[in-house]
Amino acid sequence: MQLLYAPRSPFSRKILATIVELDLTAQVSLVQVDPWTDETLRRHNPACKVPTLVLHDSSALFDSPVIARYLDALSGHTLIPSGPQTWDTLRREALGDALAEAVIRRFVDQLGPGDDRLERVVARQEAAIFAILDRLEAAPEWMWAPTDLGHLAIACALDYLDGRSPELAWGARRRLLATWFYDFRGRPSMEIAADPTIGTFRTNDRAIPLVEV
Numbered sequence: 080m081q082l083l084y085a086p087r088s089p090f091s092r093k094i095l096a097t098i099v100e101l102d103l104t105a106q107v108s109l110v111q112v113d114p115w116t117d118e119t120l121r122r123h124n125p126a127c128k129v130p131t132l133v134l135h136d137s138s139a140l141f142d143s144p145v146i147a148r149y150l151d152a153l154s155g156h157t158l159i160p161s162g163p164q165t166w167d168t169l170r171r172e173a174l175g176d177a178l179a180e181a182v183i184r185r186f187v188d189q190l191g192p193g194d195d196r197l198e199r200v201v202a203r204q205e206a207a208i209f210a211i212l213d214r215l216e217a218a219p220e221w222m223w224a225p226t227d228l229g230h231l232a233i234a235c236a237l238d239y240l241d242g243r244s245p246e247l248a249w250g251a252r253r254r255l256l257a258t259w260f261y262d263f264r265g266r267p268s269m270e271i272a273a274d275p276t277i278g279t280f281r282t283n284d285r286a287i288p289l290v291e292v
C-alpha cells in the first residue's frame with residue numbers, strides 16, 4: 080500500500096501514527112505530495128486531499144477516518160475497540176479532527192482581506208477550538224485510558240495547534256490537557272509521525288499509480 084501524505088498535515092500525521100501503533104510500517108510505503116500543487120493526487124482522490132491510501136489493487140481510500148478504520152480492521156481492531164467503547168473512541172477522533180480543521184480554517188481565513196465576514200468566520204473557528212479544548216479538559220478520564228485512535232487524533236491536532244497558532248497559548252488554562260499532550264507526544268508513534276524518516280517506513284519518491292504484488 081502507498082500512503083500519499085504531507086508532513087505538516089495533522090490528518091496525515093494521525094494516519095502515520097496509526098500505522099506505527101498498529102505495527103504496519105512494513106506494509107506501507109510513503110509518497111510525499113503537496114495537495115495544493117500535485118494533480119497526480121486527484122487521480123486517486125478527486126478532492127485532492129491528503130492523506131490518501133492507495134491499496135494493492137490501485138483503488139484508494141480517504142478521508143483519514145476511513146483509512147484509520149481500514150488499517151485497524153487489518154490488524155485486529157486494536158485502536159478502535161469493539162463494544163460500547165467504540166463510540167467514545169470515534170467521538171474523540173471526531174473532536175481531534177474538528178480541532179485540526181478549525182485551526183486550519185482559522186489560519187487560512189486570516190490570510191484573506193480583513194472584512195467583517197472573514198472576522199466572523201475566524202471568531203467562529205476560535206469558538207470551536209476553545210470549546211473542544213474545554214470539553215477535553217473538563218472530562219479527562221480518557222487521558223488515562225489505553226491508547227486508541229481518539230488519543231492519536233487529539234494529539235496530532237494539538238501538535239498542529241501548538242505549531243500553527245502559538246499565540247492562542249491553549250495550554251495555559253488547560254493544565255491537564257497540556258500535561259497529557261507533552262507526555263503523549265514523546266511516544267515513538269508520534270515522533271515518527273512528525274518525522275517519518277526516523278522510522279522504518281519505506282519511501283517512494285516516484286509516484287503512483289503502482290500495483291504492488
Ligand SMILES: N[C@@H](CCC(=O)N[C@@H](CS)C(=O)NCC(=O)O)C(=O)O
Nearest residue numbers: 088089090114128129130142143144
Ligand atoms: N477530512 C479530511 C481532511 C483532509 C485535509 O483537509 N487535508 C488537507 C491537508 S491538512 C489537504 O489536503 N488540503 C488540500 C485542500 O484542501 O485542497 C481527512 O480527515 O482526511
